[in-house]
Amino acid sequence: MKDQLQALFNQAIKQLKADQVIPAEHEVSIQFERTRQKEHGDFATNLAMTLAKPARRNPRELAELIVSALPSDGLITKVDIAGPGFINVFLAQDARYSVLNSIFEQGDRYGLGEPNSKQKIMVEFVSANPTGPLHVGHGRGAAYGDALARLLTAAGNTVEREYYVNDAGRQMDILAVSVWIRYLQAHDLPIDLPSNCYKGDYVNDYGEDLAKTHGQAHAISLEAYNRASLSRDQSSALTELKAMPEEVFEKQRKALNLSVDEFTEKFEKRFLEESLDTRIEFAKTHLGDEGFEVFFKRALDSILEDIRQDLSEFGVDYDTWFSERSLFDEGKINKALDQLKASGDVYEKGGAWWFKTTDYGDEKDRVVIRDNGQPTYFASDIAYHADKLERGFDLAINVWGSDHHGYIPRVKASLEALGLDQEKLKVVLVQFAVLYRGGEKIGMSTRSGDFVTLRELREEVGSDAARFFYVQRKSEQHMDFDLDLAKSQSKDNPMYYVQYAHARTCRIFKTADMRGIDTSAISQADFSRLKSDQENILLSLLQRFPELVQAAATNYEPHQITYYLRDLATALQSYYAATKILDADVAQRNAMLALCSATRQTLRNGLSIIGVGAPESM
RNA sequence: GUGCCCGUAGCUCAACUGGAUAGAGCAACAGCCUUCUAAGCCGUAGGUUACAGGUUCGAGUCCUGUCGGGCGCACCA
Numbered sequence: 001m002k003d004q005l006q007a008l009f010n011q012a013i014k015q016l017k018a019d020q021v022i023p024a025e026h027e028v029s030i031q032f033e034r035t036r037q038k039e040h041g042d043f044a045t046n047l048a049m050t051l052a053k054p055a056r057r058n059p060r061e062l063a064e065l066i067v068s069a070l071p072s073d074g075l076i077t078k079v080d081i082a083g084p085g086f087i088n089v090f091l092a093q094d095a096r097y098s099v100l101n102s103i104f105e106q107g108d109r110y111g112l113g114e115p116n117s118k119q120k121i122m123v124e125f126v127s128a129n130p131t132g133p134l135h136v137g138h139g140r141g142a143a144y145g146d147a148l149a150r151l152l153t154a155a156g157n158t159v160e161r162e163y164y165v166n167d168a169g170r171q172m173d174i175l176a177v178s179v180w181i182r183y184l185q186a187h188d189l190p191i192d193l194p195s196n197c198y199k200g201d202y203v204n205d206y207g208e209d210l211a212k213t214h215g216q217a218h219a220i221s222l223e224a225y226n227r228a229s230l231s232r233d234q235s236s237a238l239t240e241l242k243a244m245p246e247e248v249f250e251k252q253r254k255a256l257n258l259s260v261d262e263f264t265e266k267f268e269k270r271f272l273e274e275s276l277d278t279r280i281e282f283a284k285t286h287l288g289d290e291g292f293e294v295f296f297k298r299a300l301d302s303i304l305e306d307i308r309q310d311l312s313e314f315g316v317d318y319d320t321w322f323s324e325r326s327l328f329d330e331g332k333i334n335k336a337l338d339q340l341k342a343s344g345d346v347y348e349k350g351g352a353w354w355f356k357t358t359d360y361g362d363e364k365d366r367v368v369i370r371d372n373g374q375p376t377y378f379a380s381d382i383a384y385h386a387d388k389l390e391r392g393f394d395l396a397i398n399v400w401g402s403d404h405h406g407y408i409p410r411v412k413a414s415l416e417a418l419g420l421d422q423e424k425l426k427v428v429l430v431q432f433a434v435l436y437r438g439g440e441k442i443g444m445s446t447r448s449g450d451f452v453t454l455r456e457l458r459e460e461v462g463s464d465a466a467r468f469f470y471v472q473r474k475s476e477q478h479m480d481f482d483l484d485l486a487k488s489q490s491k492d493n494p495m496y497y498v499q500y501a502h503a504r505t506c507r508i509f510k511t512a513d514m515r516g517i518d519t520s521a522i523s524q525a526d527f528s529r530l531k532s533d534q535e536n537i538l539l540s541l542l543q544r545f546p547e548l549v550q551a552a553a554t555n556y557e558p559h560q561i562t563y564y565l566r567d568l569a570t571a572l573q574s575y576y577a578a579t580k581i582l583d584a585d586v587a588q589r590n591a592m593l594a595l596c597s598a599t600r601q602t603l604r605n606g607l608s609i610i611g612v613g614a615p616e617s618m
Numbered sequence: 619g620u621g622c623c624c625g626u627a628g629c630u631c632a633a634c635u636g637g638a639u640a641g642a643g644c645a646a647c648a649g650c651c652u653u654c655u656a657a658g659c660c661g662u663a664g665g666u667u668a669c670a671g672g673u674u675c676g677a678g679u680c681c682u683g684u685c686g687g688g689c690g691c692a693c694c695a
Contacts, residue, residue: 033634036641046637049675059675083638084675129695171695255619256691273694352693363621363691370693377695405622406690429623431688473631476623478688480630485644493657494643500657511654544634551634563632566642577650577659618657 001099001543002032004075005043005089012069013047016055021065026054032089034544041080041088042540048085059085096536097527099543103598104523111545111605113156120158122388123149125399126311127164130303131175132200134310134454136481137401137432142454143470144430145399146316147558147610154609155553160319160393164384167300168324169377173280174198176296180218180283182207183295187219194279196272202306206298218291228282230275237270310455314463315611327383333375336383336418337368345417355382360413382414389420397556402429402476428556433470433481442483461486464612468495471610472562494566498603499615501569504576505600506616512582512593522597525590534575538595541568545602549609558610565606572599 009030017024028051032043048063055062063081070079078090103110125145128138146161153159166172178197185191186208193199210218232238241249241264253263284292304321311317327333337353340346345356351371355378358365368379388396400407408427415422435442435452442452457466465486472494473479485493512519530539545564552560581592604614 031634033637036633036638040638044638049637052675086638131695166695169695270692350693354693367693372693374693376693401689402623403689404695407695408622429689431623477631478624482630485630496657497643500655504655504658508654515654547634555635559632560634563642570642573658574660576654577656580654582654618655 001091001095002043002547005032005045006030008070008073008075009045009047009066011071012066015069016065019069021057021062022051022055026051034540035088040082040086041078041090043089043091044086045089046086048081048087052085063087093531094528096539096543097530099539100523100527100594100598103542103601104594107601108605108608110601111549112154113550115153115156116158118155118157119394120160120392121152121395121397122160122162122391122393123152123397123399124162124164124388125149126307126316127166128307129166129171130300130307131171131198132202132303134307136435136452136454136457139314139454139457139466140433140470140479141399141401141430142311142314142316143467143611144428144475144558147467147471147561148397148399148428148556150609150611151549151553151556151558151561154549157553161317162320162322163318165304165321165323166377166380167304168328168380170277170280170374172296172300173284174276175203175299176292177276177280177283178203179206179210179295179299180287183210183214184219184225186211187216189220189222189225191222191225194272194276196269196276202303203299206295206302210295210298214294218287218294220286224286228278228286230271230278232271235271235274237267237274241267310458314454314458315467322384324380324384327380327387332383332387333379336386336414337375337379340368340382340414340417343417355410355414355417357410357413360409360416362409362413366410378410378414381411382418385411385415385425386418386420389415389424394424396425398425398427399475400427400429402431405429426556428475430475431478433479435481435483437483457483464499465493465495467610468498468562468612471558474557474559494562495612496618497573498562498565498569498607499613500618501572502600502603502607502614503616503618505572505596505603508576508581508593508596515582517582517589519590519593519597522590522594525594526587527591527594529588529591530595534571534578535592535595538568538571538575538599541571542598542602545606561606561609565603565610568599568603568606572596572603 010028013022013028013030016022017026022028028047030045030047032045035041035044048059048066052059052062057065060081063085067079067081067087070076074092075095076089077092080088080090082088106112123145125148126134126138126142128134134142149159149161174196175198178193178199181191181193181197182204184207185193197203249263253260256263258266283295287295308318308321337346340355341353345359346353346368347356348354352367353369354365355368356365366378367376368382369375385396405427411427412422412425415425460483461469469481469486470479509519530536541564548560548564552558575595579592581589581596583589584592607614
């Protein structure tokens with residue numbers, strides 16, 4: 001509809017350019033927006049206001065000229081000039097009905113763009129470390145990422161979903177060691193699980209399980225275990241703290257805005273991490289590659305399979321599970337680093353290799369290979385993102401938790417340094433949701449094992465409600481997730497409201513069927529019987545859907561769909577309450593049934609974009 | 619301390635990328651069930667868009683500052 005109006009107004013502009021009212025070389029973009037108030041017609045444009053300056057005329061006068069240059073067309077019944085120079089367009093009643101034909105023709109595809117007609121896009125989302133089950137924080141990323149993928153597909157793009165599996169690196173080593181320690185405990189070795197290990201029950205399960213299947217094969221004496229512990233004297237963090245002059249300590253402390261205790265605590269934490277690194281090294285040498293792999297694989301395979309199934313039950317299925325380890329195995333990390341060394345972007349300092357990200361606007365240079373020879377997470381990410389873009393996507397979208405925002409400049413820097421187009425990488429940040437139950441905040445921490453899992457959430461509130469709730473909010477908005485509300489099967493819950501509207505339209509047709517009413521020809525009904533305010537509102541909403549899908553897609557905002565669905569459901573419910581559809585005379589009834597059917601179709605199409613079901617009965 | 623995000627009705631959030639009188643849902647108050655599902659409908663009330671300036675025909679939206687909140691500022695991921 002907007003397209004048709006634009007075409008008409010374009011002719012008027014062409015005319016005015018020929019008449020030299022508007023400078024011929026001036027680029028004119030015509031924007032229509034839907035009006036909020038009925039008195040302002042159906043559509044409005046601020047065209048005259050934007051052209052006032054180049055045309056050197058006042059907006060209202062210019063609006064008169066535009067209107068008089070407008071070719072006559074059956075689409076428009078009236079044009080008003082209002083306010084500071086808005087041009088308000090009133091649609092002809094007949095023009096409102098064409099949307100019904102479109103919906104009947106296109107069915108499940110109504111509102112959707114031509115498939116595969118646009119960009120090839122990859123959406124990477126969730127990508128949580130496979131160190132434990134997904135929690136409700138990941139749930140938002142999952143719901144958003146998948147809805148975004150569906151939305152982009154709906155808009156006509158070709159979309160692939162990818163999960164980047166961090167199956168390499170320190171966190172995985174910590175996990176393997178955690179399992180090993182649980183295994184040792186299962187063999188009655190009186191040792192504690194370090195506080196910075198993974199403490200979830202599942203880790204214990206793997207350890208006990210392996211104790212049964214592998215017996216004493218990987219056991220060790222208490223003496224040997226304790227001998228491999230890092231003493232406080234050996235800690236570089238604690239040594240650094242001891243040697244640090246008072247004024248340096250104070251300066252750093254103030255720079256981070258921490259109390260003395262908090263700042264000292266940081267060194268204690270570093271000591272704990274060092275101890276853990278020592279433990280990891282010990283485990284690797286003691287167990288050997290194969291032995292270590294037993295614990296590593298057991299944890300990785302089980303957790304990954306669990307995550308895959310969890311997401312699948314949530315309605316999220318991936319095209320690709322991309323392994324970080326494969327980047328090492330295929331030499332892609334070295335290849336990328338070699339290229340960066342060759343271009344002088346990576347240099348050596350203090351035994352470590354640094355990427356000169358400051359050359360690309362980052363705050364400081366970043367380590368890619370630590371002085372112990374271990375590549376950092378960043379090194380993998382350089383290779384990963386390079387690989388991503390080299391796979392030929394027009395656009396790669398990363399859905400990240402907002403705590404990673406400081407990470408964006410360095411990844412973009414790496415792409416630029418490798419000669420790739422960093423514009424092709426878009427990062428969308430998602431705020432973690434804060435859970436509430438009974439008005440109380442629920443805390444979360446993966447390592448401590450104290451969190452609500454996505455699975456628990458699904459079991460408690462259901463996948464549909466969870467998805468709807470997550471997607472309802474703009475991604476970068478802070479979000480309060482009220483469990484009690486999501487769970488409630490009442491009018492408080494917007495998802496039920498929308499699903500109920502859909503179910504109601506279904507029920508009307510079922511009842512019609514039971515009463516022996518023939519509904520087979522409703523698409524041929526005389527739509528001109530539809531002229532009440534409520535019917536016009538519905539028609540207008542239906543007509544808006546394709547524009548909405550495009551707008552939501554270009555802005556990566558699936559939440560717009562949820563608001564639209566609520567509006568459409570409201571209009572339908574209101575119409576339903578005021579109109580006895582099946583009791584009307586045949587011609588009227590068929591027209592109203594057509595409208596119902598079209599609304600049902602559009603509700604269904606919209607729900608499918610956010611990955612929520614459209615039940616036929618509640 | 620410094621960088622990014624945010625601040626809209628009592629609560630949770632929208633606002634078509636700068637448009638007309640800032641909108642929904644909860645909660646509050648008042649009405650509607652011999653009816654195609656009341657998991658619903660109709661209405662009332664609720665606002666100096668954190669604050670102060672600026673940009674222009676026009677600002678919740680853009681720029682500056684202040685206040686308040688979240689996140690980041692590792693040879694962690």
